[in-house]
Amino acid sequence: QKEVEQNSGPLSVPEGAIASLNCTYSDQGSQSFFWYRQYSGKSPELIMFIYSNGDKEDGRFTAQLNKASQYVSLLIRDSQPSDSATYLCAAEEGGADGLTFGKGTHLIIQP
Amino acid sequence: EAGVTQFPSHSVIEKGQTVTLRCDPISGHDNLYWYRRVMGKEIKFLLHFVKESKQDESGMPNNRFLAERTGGTYSTLKVQPAELEDSGVYFCASSQDRVKQFFGPGTRLTVL
Numbered sequence: 403q404k405e406v407e408q409n410s411g412p413l414s415v416p417e418g419a420i421a422s423l424n425c426t427y428s429d430q431g432s433q434s435f436f437w438y439r440q441y442s443g444k445s446p447e448l449i450m451f452i453y454s455n456g457d458k459e460d461g462r463f464t465a466q467l468n469k470a471s472q473y474v475s476l477l478i479r480d481s482q483p484s485d486s487a488t489y490l491c492a493a494e495e496g497g498a499d500g501l502t503f504g505k506g507t508h509l510i511i512q513p
Numbered sequence: 514e515a516g517v518t519q520f521p522s523h524s525v526i527e528k529g530q531t532v533t534l535r536c537d538p539i540s541g542h543d544n545l546y547w548y549r550r551v552m553g554k555e556i557k558f559l560l561h562f563v564k565e566s567k568q569d570e571s572g573m574p575n576n577r578f579l580a581e582r583t584g585g586t587y588s589t590l591k592v593q594p595a596e597l598e599d600s601g602v603y604f605c606a607s608s609q610d611r612v613k614q615f616f617g618p619g620t621r622l623t624v625l
Contacts, residue, residue: 448613501548501558
């Protein structure tokens with residue numbers, strides 16, 4: 403059974419620091435990985451996706467993928483209180499239709 | 514551009530009743546997905562439409578769930594008869610490229 407694991411948190415980070423969110427996946431066939439941000443009562447919002455080993459940067463966000471370790475991470479630089487949300491990691495097996503989600507990590511940025 | 518919309522936002526029904534959830538995808542998105550999040554669990558994939566065709570319904574829990582997408586525009590998900598374990602948040606997502614999926618706000622279903 404495919405699984406995506408995340409620490410549920412809460413993860414508390416001071417404003418301006420780097421927030422590091424981690425995710426592991428069980429299915430070696432997984433090809434693509436996604437980070438969604440979800441504010442309470444709102445829809446999940448796609449913020450990053452990554453296919454290749456290494457780092458992918460977009461503004462204050464950096465996604466990191468290590469397929470050998472089956473590990474995905476999201477770094478948020480210069481954390482802002484508005485970054486406080488639940489961050490969902492998701493994986494997609496090549497050719498598969500649906501995403502496999504983790505339970506999410508609750509991130510709190512302390513002013 | 515309007516996002517994915519879902520109706521209703523909340524539904525409270527009794528066990529044994531029928532409920533129909535609706536999803537309107539982003540205009541032009543051929544791919545439409547249904548997901549469900551049961552309390553305390555992760556979001557789980559239910560099924561995927563490409564236009565009006567079901568591509569993958571491997572995540573549908575049982576035959577009490579019926580999804581349709583007549584005309585390839587909006588989709589409905591009917592639960593008949595509803596059971597207590599069907600309670601949760603039902604999300605719809607749409608995609609143009611099958612990579613980036615855009616989620617709707619969800620329908621919170623409570624079965625009493």
